[in-house]
Amino acid sequence: MSSVRYEFPKYKLTQQLREPGGLAVADAVDGAAANLEELRPECADELQKAVSAAMACFQAFPPEFDPAALQELYAIAARAVGIGVVCGAPAADATLVSLCNLLDHLGVIQRWDLAAVAVHVQTLQLLAARLRENLEAPAIEQVLAGLEKVTRRYRLEAAIAHAASA
Amino acid sequence: MALDPKSRARFNLSKTVVLLFDPTPLGLAILTQILAGFGARKIHRCSTIDEAKQCVSDFEIDLMVIDAMAESGEGYDFVRWLRANVPEPNKHTPVLLTAAHTKASDVANARDCGSHFIVAKPLAPIVVLERIIWIAKEGRAFVLSDEYVGPDRRFAKANPEGEHPLRRREDQIQLQAEAGAPGEVTEAPAGGAAPAGAVPFIDRPLKAAS
Numbered sequence: 001m002s003s004v005r006y007e008f009p010k011y012k013l014t015q016q017l018r019e020p021g022g023l024a025v026a027d028a029v030d031g032a033a034a035n036l037e038e039l040r041p042e043c044a045d046e047l048q049k050a051v052s053a054a055m056a057c058f059q060a061f062p063p064e065f066d067p068a069a070l071q072e073l074y075a076i077a078a079r080a081v082g083i084g085v086v087c088g089a090p091a092a093d094a095t096l097v098s099l100c101n102l103l104d105h106l107g108v109i110q111r112w113d114l115a116a117v118a119v120h121v122q123t124l125q126l127l128a129a130r131l132r133e134n135l136e137a138p139a140i141e142q143v144l145a146g147l148e149k150v151t152r153r154y155r156l157e158a159a160i161a162h163a164a165s166a
Numbered sequence: 167m168a169l170d171p172k173s174r175a176r177f178n179l180s181k182t183v184v185l186l187f188d189p190t191p192l193g194l195a196i197l198t199q200i201l202a203g204f205g206a207r208k209i210h211r212c213s214t215i216d217e218a219k220q221c222v223s224d225f226e227i228d229l230m231v232i233d234a235m236a237e238s239g240e241g242y243d244f245v246r247w248l249r250a251n252v253p254e255p256n257k258h259t260p261v262l263l264t265a266a267h268t269k270a271s272d273v274a275n276a277r278d279c280g281s282h283f284i285v286a287k288p289l290a291p292i293v294v295l296e297r298i299i300w301i302a303k304e305g306r307a308f309v310l311s312d313e314y315v316g317p318d319r320r321f322a323k324a325n326p327e328g329e330h331p332l333r334r335r336e337d338q339i340q341l342q343a344e345a346g347a348p349g350e351v352t353e354a355p356a357g358g359a360a361p362a363g364a365v366p367f368i369d370r371p372l373k374a375a376s
Binding site (some may be wrong): 002003004005006007008009011012013014016017018019020021023024025026028029030032033034035036038039041042043046066071074075077078079081082084085086089090093096097100102104105108116145158 | 169170171172174175176177178179181182189190192193195196199200201203204205215223228229237254255258259260266267268269271287288289290291292294298299301302303305307308309310312313316318323338372
């Protein structure tokens with residue numbers, strides 16, 4: 001028989017937050033944004049590197065389902081999520097998340113869809129290449145909506161397969 | 167209720183000892199810049215799980231922001247280790263997990279590892295701050311059982327998930343699909359920006375700036 005105990009710890013953090021001094025929320029958020037701005041060039045470089053790595057990884061994909069190759073690209077994509085928003089390319093983050101979803105779904109159902117992966121990687125390439133240009137928002141919206149549509153094709157199938165294997 | 171990014175309510179992280187873990191240098195830099203912007207001065211930066219474990223063993227930590235490591239899930243394992251093996255007070259330390267993505271196979275792991283909250287990347291400063299303030303709330307029980315050690319997952323109070331809902335595009339599409347309006351895509355607030363309207367954000371309102 002298992003037992004359950006409850007504790008009610010006092011967090012020092014709770015008291016620290018309430019101590020006099022500190023910052024106003026607005027100033028803190030502005031301060032964080034200003035700090036992140038310093039990372040913009042570094043993030044732009046890193047995004048370019050991630051896109052190059054993703055493209056190289058994809059170009060080396062074998063014709064048949066390969067979990068190791070899939071995992072390698074997943075790792076590249078997952079590690080890059082969060083960089084885009086700092087360097088002014090939030091659409092790159094959305095694309096990376098969509099790619100992670102797609103690769104996860106494909107891994108669960110053990111299926112290969114090179115075209116679906118290709119469209120994600122090529123979109124990343126486009127977004128990174130035009131980082132300093134202002135792509136029109138509606139165009140980006142359409143592209144991202146298209147990517148989601150591609151990924152969504154496998155969502156239900158992957159959920160069913162995952163539930164069956166659990 | 168959302169935390170208004172224009173609020174003049176004050177909070178103080180200057181004495182808070184923070185542990186940040188992210189395996190990528192840039193991810194760690196982003197976390198550091200956000201927390202430094204919030205006024206945190208005592209920040210331990212760790213880029214490996216081993217470093218984070220050592221830090222937990224050597225210092226009393228008031229707040230941890232831990233990357234889940236989507237590809238391997240080692241961040242979840244770290245939190246599980248923290249809850250199961252580390253003595254007080256670090257055993258109870260509030261943990262905010264950050265996740266670039268959560269694999270279907272890791273959903274249960276993410277829920278059960280014992281973190282206080284999970285924030286999806288990309289990180290928006292206002293969302294991170296709101297979550298920090300929320301997890302610092304007192305009154306949430308800490309559960310110790312054979313299967314789970316961590317904060318009570320049954321939220322008795324307001325859940326901040328409702329405050330910045332649908333930050334990711336796929337969530338919005340899913341909701342619209344469920345509502346019978348497929349194909350209509352609405353962009354989430356950039357970075358999860360909060361709607362206007364100042365509100366008190368912890369159990370009792372913080373002192374406003376004079």
